Amino acid sequence: MSAADFSSLSEPQKEQQLTNYIKGLIMDGVRNANSGHTGGAFSSVDFAYTLFQKHLNYDPDDCRWYNRDRFVLSAGHESMLLYSLLHLQGYLDMDELKRFRQLGSKTPGHPESHLTPGVEATTGPLGQGISMAVGMALASNIAAAYLGEKVVNNYTYVICGDGDIQEPVALGSCQLAGHYGLDRLIVFYDFNKIQISGEVSRNDSTDIAQMFRAFQWNVLEIDGNDQVAVDQAIRQAKSNSGRPTIIIGHTIMARGCATMEGSEETHGSPLPHEEIAATKEKLSIPADQAFFLPTEALEFFRRRFDALRQGRKSWEQEVQQASGNAQFASLFDQFARGVVPAINFPDLNQKMATRKAFGKLLEAAADSFVAFAGGSADLEPSNNTTGFLDKVGDYTRENHRGRSIPFGVREFPMGAITNGMQLFGIKSFGATFLSFADYQRAAIRLAALQQIGTMFIYTHDSIYLGEDGPTHQPVEHIPSLRLIPNLLVLRPADGGETARAFQFALQSQRPTALCLTRQDLEPVTTTYYGSGGDFARGGYILRRENGTLGIILIATGSEVKLALDVATELENSKGCGVRVVNMPCCELFDEQPASYRDEVLPPSVARRASIEAASTSGWYKYIGLQGVAIGVDTFGESAPAKDLEKHFGLTTEMVAKSLASL
Template sequence: MNPMLVNVVKGLIMDATRAANSGHPGGAMSSADYACVLFRDFLKYDPSDPKWFDRDRFVLSAGHESMLLYSLLHLAGFLSMDEIKRFRQWGSLTPGHPEHDLTPGVEATTGPLGQGLAMAVGMAAAEAHLRARLGADVCDHYTYVLASDGDFQEGVAYGAATLAGLWGLGKLIVYYDSNKVQLAGPTSRVDCTDYRKIYEGICWQVIDIDGHDHEQIRRAIAEAQQETGRPTLIIGHTVMAKGSASREGDFGTHGEPLSPEEIAATKKRLGLPEAEAFYCPAEVGGDFRGRQPALSRLAEAWRGNLADKKAHNAEFAAAWEWTTKDRGALTFEWPAFDPAKKYATRQAWGACLNALIEQLPPLVGGSADLDPSNQTAKFRDTVGNFNADTPLGRNLAFGVREFPMGAIANGIALHGGLIPFTATFLTFSDYMRNAVRMSALQKLPVLHVYTHDSFHLGEDGPTHQSIEHVASLRLIPNLLVLRPADAIETAACLEIALRQEETPSCLCLTRQGLPTLDPAVFPQVAAGVARGGYVLADCEGTPDVVLLATGSEVSLALDTVKLLKDLKIRVVSMPCVELFEMQDEAYKTSVIPEGARLYAAAEAGRPEGWHRYVGRKGLILGIDHFGHSAPANVLAEEYGFTPENLARLIRERLV
């Protein structure tokens, strides 16, 4: 390796953060030795295609060290020097933290610490499953992670790591840049953890090295690659801002650019031109790219083998087609639901999930230890649990780990080739909220299933009764929040979610049974759900009342109409506000027309969001307090979620 490579990378890190007057040079400099060795000597990628299917995945979990990754991507040919110079500027490909859908070569968006490591567990799990399904000649790559102290202090990383050890993800290799310093001071002030003991205790191989010794780094990576039954943690003992003239070990370098004087002195120490910014000589780049011709040949040979295998192996060709199929082209056959029966929408979801076992082979996922309650038990028992002995298992037994579950599902989606889902109670969506946010931010069409969606679950009490959660989830951009009214709407909502290409979905489902919307009476349901909101029951002429409802309150609205036969009432079912807002104004006005005497909404949750439809003077039947432990019918009476009370409120408003 050119002896100047690491120093040139450090120069780019210093110059870019200084030019932006913003950034994190210290950790990037302490990690530079490992990252340079990994990218130059080990990482498998296609120089012409950063999205090549069988590439190694590199996840910079320490996303604040983004300039380290951008420097390496520049040397690899994926980023221009102009983009390096535009670090953290509007419209650049080099934002403050890496974003996978923006910058070529970035595998995951890793601003929130800990989640990069957790997403990498999902990537490694996807690789192991697809290797078993497609063959090692098509899917056989490593997932590398560069993590910092902050990553390990976030519980999501540990939760995901326990599953990685349990699942025997031998092709997951995590490097811990242990420089003993974090943003606010030395790590000794906040952490006394022996990570060797911890990770050995959860079935990982652990290797300690000097993170600045290139030969130790090479040996550790090679040893990690040879361990096929356990993931590996390489603990690299390093120095913050290694190589700086006077700031080595200084926690202040974690989140602040070095001064011009310090940069000049450091460049002199490293043998770089003191007065030249963004110095990157051709010989250093040429040395870094020395393996690229061989990597290109490897990728071309892979493509040739893929074409041959598809042509001569029908079973593989079918599996590969599922692996690469556009989700927007998916079609489904859903189970029939008896119009004379009531179904909890979680029950309907379970029936639909079971129907997908054969219809949708790429579907993988599981529940946070709530399999019977989330209706995933039959899926689990039919497809088997994923682990080292049964990598073709499609059920992921996450245990009580909601946040890691969400982040792992994101990693599976990022890897590609599989369709992930998660499941828990709606109230526990709070535990995994930032993973859901990252699903949305990264444009990952993950399905998050939430059962027990309101106070109607009853006796379990206020800790389990969702009040604010649906409204809170609706605040996240690029997220579909689907709350179906019955079994028929549930199937329609699930189809919408599974056909998304860049948008995650939350499916919010009841525990209590709900009347089924008879297709003979309501033939418009499926088409209406696809538009987010639609006219479910109408009147002649301009309505006196337009009554909107979601989920369990749709049947409440229909029952209320029966008590108000002297009024003209239109009932609008709105299972997805986000989809409804995507419709044109003409459609929205056709559903919610002007001229009604009263606009009303009913939903067993926070009321505030409904003012956009009912206006300041409209009627909203919601709930703005925590629940109580009592039977569901008692709570409905106490909180006013009865046809009689809603009818009374409507009449009072019309006086």
């Protein structure tokens, strides 16, 4: 079909032909890369096109406009569908579609929010996209409660597939979405009944509609390849009140293909060249032109742009008018611009557990930092988030101003939902025991990949939690978290340093994992910080050696006091100076200039040891292969903390004896 032929079509015919052109872009992109997913993108295209053409509210000139509707492609493998739509919106050049899955392109195999304009969330691992969308819808409701519904009135839309629904993280998040009554969340379930390995019926016979009704969702079932039915369903979903909506679209895998409709072979592979040629002929696309999209078709899609731009202008006027109120202006800066206000933090220079210090810091932040929300995985008293809850109240379907989020025992959904809230613009935290970080590790990884500042709070950070035993005592967790690129693992040594870690995390644009103690810790960092230390350097000299430096001890968290005591013991017994280096964040220390790192850890001093009540893995890069790593390289035991301290050799005398060979 030529451009002139397109111009002569009726409007419904133009809608269909433009949808066909999108299918052509998908086929060509996947074929050009020689990898990717065609079938699911074809079955989802009618919903996606209808949404972007008729309903999605956005600014064509600013993909980060605050009040835009959010669209999350939870079925991230269908990325060529999203990239094609982003090109129609004007956010991506055609050249980027041609570079699909190539090094350095803005069109990677799965959508990446930190990389590609218009992508709201990184959605590779299935189930997390819809979960982050729940967080976005939740954050939107909270923001609207404080800024007003004239300023925040966006919808959150999702396309998910069978794989998403099968992931438990999605089910836990959807339970919460129904419980919270997130009625501006609209999910399209592309029920094409095909997965990589074949038909979904091989592994699942769940009544999805009944399941979501039980989750308190509004459920609509339609022919998902009928654009009129899709349009009506979206309108019905937007008129729904009090419940999120799932539109179950019964679709056909690879719908529109010449001979391969319904085939699982279209899921994760390019279509054969002959199939592409035959399909293009069927869809009235020139078979001899790759990435064909006539200007007239592009202009047809963009005919809403003037109205969308006017909508943005009207919104700006609303904000400007409301900003005459100083309180609104301050809140808008927090929610829409990410400004962290001044917070009056308490003096924590006293003996206390760092989890207790965290609780006091949370309460202080609650007073002035309104764009700050989060909760605990049913561990409020243990995580010390109860005071925050008492101040700000639970978020409920009736109370959208509540900023304490009741997640229940759902660690992984909590991690993904807080990521979604963070992506929307609310500073977010989720708290649990450190031993349960494994449950949400995939969400931590996506936070790090997306370069967002989600706060992951972990209390009970070592064997010192005591009698609960090895199932609850983290051993390998801290070093394993340090392996995640771009994640900052913070383990403060006392209450005062917890305050510095907390303040750093509030301002951080990178995700942080705060590892906090159950047991009380004596204040040990005051003297150093009184002379102007900087937590942001990650590691520093806490105790300078008496005399000529001969030994360096490196410690974190609760073991810093132990290192200080051991240093005194060693100086008395060995007759050489012992330096104690506090390393609250290895990642930040590693990023310091070599000159600073060498100042703290002089290369000429080979006699070194690390002390941390965790697996010793990872410390040898600081202490060298000849150094001594003191830690816990087995699972824990169920016993009082004092007994465990002796059992694992973590007393002053036992550590000093272990270091006799230095």
